[in-house]
Amino acid sequence: MACSCTASHAPAPKKQTEQKAVSLQPAAETAKSSEQNNEQLTDKTWTALHARLINDGFTEQELHKFFLQLEHAYSQKPMGNKVKELYNANFVPRKKSVSKKQKPKTNALGIPYPWYNGYVTKENALKCQNFIKAHEQYFLLAEQRYRVPRHVLSALIYVETWHGKFLGKFNPLPMLASMAVSTDLSMLPAYTENLHLTPKQEKWMQNKIKVKADWAYAELKALLQYALQNDADINSVPSSIYGAIGYGQFMPSNISRFGVDGNGDGKIDLFNPQDAILSVACFLNRQGWKELSPPFAKQVKVLKRYNYSTAYAHTILALAKLSKTVLPNIAQNKENMHGTR
Numbered sequence: 430m431a432c433s434c435t436a437s438h439a440p441a442p443k444k445q446t447e448q449k450a451v452s453l454q455p456a457a458e459t460a461k462s463s464e465q466n467n468e469q470l471t472d473k474t475w476t477a478l479h480a481r482l483i484n485d486g487f488t489e490q491e492l493h494k495f496f497l498q499l500e501h502a503y504s505q506k507p508m509g510n511k512v513k514e515l516y517n518a519n520f521v522p523r524k525k526s527v528s529k530k531q532k533p534k535t536n537a538l539g540i541p542y543p544w545y546n547g548y549v550t551k552e553n554a555l556k557c558q559n560f561i562k563a564h565e566q567y568f569l570l571a572e573q574r575y576r577v578p579r580h581v582l583s584a585l586i587y588v589e590t591w592h593g594k595f596l597g598k599f600n601p602l603p604m605l606a607s608m609a610v611s612t613d614l615s616m617l618p619a620y621t622e623n624l625h626l627t628p629k630q631e632k633w634m635q636n637k638i639k640v641k642a643d644w645a646y647a648e649l650k651a652l653l654q655y656a657l658q659n660d661a662d663i664n665s666v667p668s669s670i671y672g673a674i675g676y677g678q679f680m681p682s683n684i685s686r687f688g689v690d691g692n693g694d695g696k697i698d699l700f701n702p703q704d705a706i707l708s709v710a711c712f713l714n715r716q717g718w719k720e721l722s723p724p725f726a727k728q729v730k731v732l733k734r735y736n737y738s739t740a741y742a743h744t745i746l747a748l749a750k751l752s753k754t755v756l757p758n759i760a761q762n763k764e765n766m767h768g769t770r
Contacts, residue, residue: 474610475499485650491657495602498664502603507670508611509620511641512634516624519633540747543740548588549747557583557752560592560702567691567703571710577718582709584749585732586702588741589678593702601652601668601681608645608671611638648672651681655688659696666700675699677709687712 475496482492536542538549560583561568568579583592590596614621614635626634652672656663668674672681679688679699688697691707698704716734717727725746732742 474503475606478606478610481646482650482653487653491653494664495653495656498602499606502607503610504603504607505611505617505619506599507604507608507645507672508638508641509617510670511608512614512617512620512624512638515634515637516626520626520630536747538747538750540743540750543743544747545588545740545744548744549751551751551755553587554748554752554755555757556592557587557748558755558757560587561752564702564706567706570691571706572721574707575710575714575718576720577710577713578721578749580749580752581713581728581745582706584745584752585709585735586676586705587748588745590676593676593700593705596667596675596700597669597673597678599668599670599672600664601666601672601674602649602663604668604670605645605649605652605672605681609642609649612642614638645672648681651685655681655684655697659698661696661698675708676702676705677712679708679712683712684708687715 479492479496483489557580561579568582571577571582572579586592611617614631649672652663655661666674669678673679674681676699684697684699687708688699689704689707689711690697691703691705692701696704697708699708712735713731716731718731723731728746729739729742732745733739735741
């Protein structure tokens with residue numbers, strides 16, 4: 430799942446052993462029948478969630494419009510997806526991979542591998558340049574206030590959402606609400622019936638999903654508070670499957686801590702690039718990015734607080750470095766520093 434701020438964009442590792450890795454998508458017919466069965470639980474499920482939120486300080490009036498959207502909106506997907514991730518990561522032994530082609534140990538940028546495939550290209554570097562030009566005053570403000578260089582910020586936002594062009598295909602409210610109430614494996618038949626868990630594995634998984642459900646409930650509360658404080662219409666915004674939103678894919682609980690009203694309109698709108706740029710810069714600064722050019726190891730350490738992946742950090746730093754030097758006349762040149770997307 431996400432680290433402190435975002436949902437991971439790295440490809441899921443493939444595992445093939447005697448205990449086969451499981452697809453993150455359920456069979457269509459199984460999913461359909463299982464979702465229909467779960468609709469019978471919807472009223473009771475949402476009633477318990479509603480009562481819990483009331484007990485935690487929300488009012489009936491505040492919750493009314495949100496729960497109108499949740500009617501018959503329970504989905505197994507977010508917690509089911511998490512169960513499959515946990516299963517594949519913990520119960521399917523890794524098979525030794527045979528590399529088809531060895532990557533060189535060095536490259537022209539001097540940024541070590543691993544990188545995400547297809548991101549560090551001259552074409553994408555030019556997109557990062559153009560994004561900086563389009564919002565130059567906010568990148569300048571980010572550098573002055575938070576000491577995070579513009580090329581790193583632009584590269585990070587590109588890796589997260591292609592500068593806002595891919596913001597997710599889910600909605601955060603039903604995703605987080607569904608995950609918050611999915612406290613038992615029996616609620617996830619479309620994702621669990623083919624796992625064949627041992628009793629010990631089942632007990633372990635049951636404990637894990639309770640922890641994940643509590644996490645989702647805390648994120649749901651943060652999402653509702655954000656919507657109420659900023660008059661945000663969360664019923665229509667896109668998100669990741671786990672509820673990360675905006676250009677920088679912030680989890681809701683991070684908005685109150687690191688969100689910045691960059692354009693001064695009185696609201697924090699992470700779908701506004703100006704607010705998103707300053708918010709990402711604020712997050713990185715609070716994690717330890719205190720100067721424009723910290724040591725490389727420090728840069729990697731801070732970026733891994735955003736997404737705990739070495740490949741993620743290296744990809745951003747490589748793309749940032751390339752975007753500082755690439756010339757506009759290579760706009761049509763899609764050459765990758767190692768491979769293509």
